[in-house]
Amino acid sequence: MIQPHDSVLVQTLGRILIPWIQLFGLYVLFFGQYGPGGGFVGGVLLGTSVILAILVFGPESSHSAIAKKIIQGDGLGLIIFAGVGGLCLIGGGEFLNYADLEIPGLETASRRYVGIMLTQIGVAIDVAVTAISIVISLSFNDHDEDSHA
Amino acid sequence: MNFLVEISLLLLLVMTAGAAILVKDLISSVLILGSYSFFLAVVWAWFGAVDVAFVESVVGAGLATVFFLLTLFVTAPKDTSIRHHAPPWAALIGLPLLGLLLLYAAEDLPKFGDLASPASVHVSPVYLKNSLQDTQTPNVVTSVLMDYRALDTLIETVVIFTAGIGCALLLRRNQP
Numbered sequence: 001m002i003q004p005h006d007s008v009l010v011q012t013l014g015r016i017l018i019p020w021i022q023l024f025g026l027y028v029l030f031f032g033q034y035g036p037g038g039g040f041v042g043g044v045l046l047g048t049s050v051i052l053a054i055l056v057f058g059p060e061s062s063h064s065a066i067a068k069k070i071i072q073g074d075g076l077g078l079i080i081f082a083g084v085g086g087l088c089l090i091g092g093g094e095f096l097n098y099a100d101l102e103i104p105g106l107e108t109a110s111r112r113y114v115g116i117m118l119t120q121i122g123v124a125i126d127v128a129v130t131a132i133s134i135v136i137s138l139s140f141n142d143h144d145e146d147s148h149a
Numbered sequence: 150m151n152f153l154v155e156i157s158l159l160l161l162l163v164m165t166a167g168a169a170i171l172v173k174d175l176i177s178s179v180l181i182l183g184s185y186s187f188f189l190a191v192v193w194a195w196f197g198a199v200d201v202a203f204v205e206s207v208v209g210a211g212l213a214t215v216f217f218l219l220t221l222f223v224t225a226p227k228d229t230s231i232r233h234h235a236p237p238w239a240a241l242i243g244l245p246l247l248g249l250l251l252l253y254a255a256e257d258l259p260k261f262g263d264l265a266s267p268a269s270v271h272v273s274p275v276y277l278k279n280s281l282q283d284t285q286t287p288n289v290v291t292s293v294l295m296d297y298r299a300l301d302t303l304i305e306t307v308v309i310f311t312a313g314i315g316c317a318l319l320l321r322r323n324q325p
Contacts, residue, residue, distance in 0.1 A: 002219075002222075028203075032288065032291050033285075033286040033287065033288055033291050033292075034286075034287050034288055035288060036199040036200045036202075036203045036288070036290075037200070037203055038200070038288075038290075038291045038294065038295070039295070040204060041200075041203050041204055041207050041208075044204075044207045044208055044211070044212055045207060047212075048207070048211060048212060048215075051212075051215060055215075074310070074313060074314070074317075075310060077306065077310075078306055078307065078310050081302075081303055081306055082303060085299070085303065095300075096299040096300055096303065098296060098299075108283075109282060109283060109284055109285045110285060112283060112284040112285065112286075112292075112296055113284060113285040113286060115295075115296065116284060116286060116291065116292065116295040116296055119295050119299065119302070120291075120295060122306070123295075123302065123306055126306050126309060126310055127306075127309055129313070130309050130310060130312060130313030131212060131313075133313045133316065133317055134216065134312070134313055134316045135215070135216075135219060137316045137317050137319075137320035137321055138216075138219040138220060138223050138316075138320060139219070139223075
């Protein structure tokens with residue numbers, strides 16, 4: 001079972017660092033089409049910020065209460081990714097061929113741009129939720145009763 | 150200059166890999182493995198594969214280390230020392246021979262960045278030429294991952310999802 005860290009230094013640094021990690025994760029996620037990065041790294045960074053909250057403040061604290069809600073959304077990212085692929089099928093297109101996305105007023109290249117961005121968000125959600133879910137799985141005590149949380 | 154940097158990176162990699170195996174404590178081994186991943190990320194960045202370097206440093210040095218440490222704390226809370234046994238003779242003789250064979254085979258590989266190598270004459274030029282006008286995405290790696298090879302990435306995402314589900318099923322057995 002993971003306990004909250006009792007050092008003031010660690011808690012303060014965690015409180016300062018977590019929003020910056022999340023900001024950087026979002027930047028990496030949405031800048032992935034112009035620079036290094038993308039959905040996978042952005043998702044890992046977003047997940048890592050919540051993992052840091054769990055490790056520093058403990059799984060029961062209000063900081064990591066959001067993590068408990070997040071793991072309910074396991075599979076949402078996959079649904080987004082496959083759903084964008086399925087949207088391409090509407091109107092007789094090919095699976096995951098974003099040029100067939102039915103978005104009015106957009107060129108083919110812009111449609112592909114939108115498709116890449118949406119699927120990247122899907123990958124990011126999937127990776128982040130999985131990382132948090134594994135950490136929460138590991139932090140559960142297997143044998144005593146306070147693990148209901 | 151290039152040569153010196155590459156040699157020192159190679160030495161650091163070999164040293165950290167050896168130390169991760171030879172060290173007497175599991176926690177030290179995990180941390181040294183994290184630093185190995187970090188040096189590997191520097192190597193990727195040095196050779197221009199910035200996306201791979203990014204993933205290696207975030208996942209290899211960051212996330213995997215956290216997972217390893219958490220697993221250690223869950224499974225082996227008291228004694229984390231490793232007892233080393235003498236390696237068998239077959240390994241002592243066979244592995245250097247295998248290494249020599251691999252070095253001999255590596256002679257025939259194309260040079261790094263060779264324009265005439267098979268990898269850079271077939272599909273890579275198509276991606277590099279058409280990525281920007283096809284997808285408005287300057288980063289070719291992202292457009293290959295997310296558009297040209299989107300089905301592969303979808304299946305990779307399924308693999309990650311399955312890993313999370315597997316951990317939950319194995320470790321949260323007593324959860325309602």
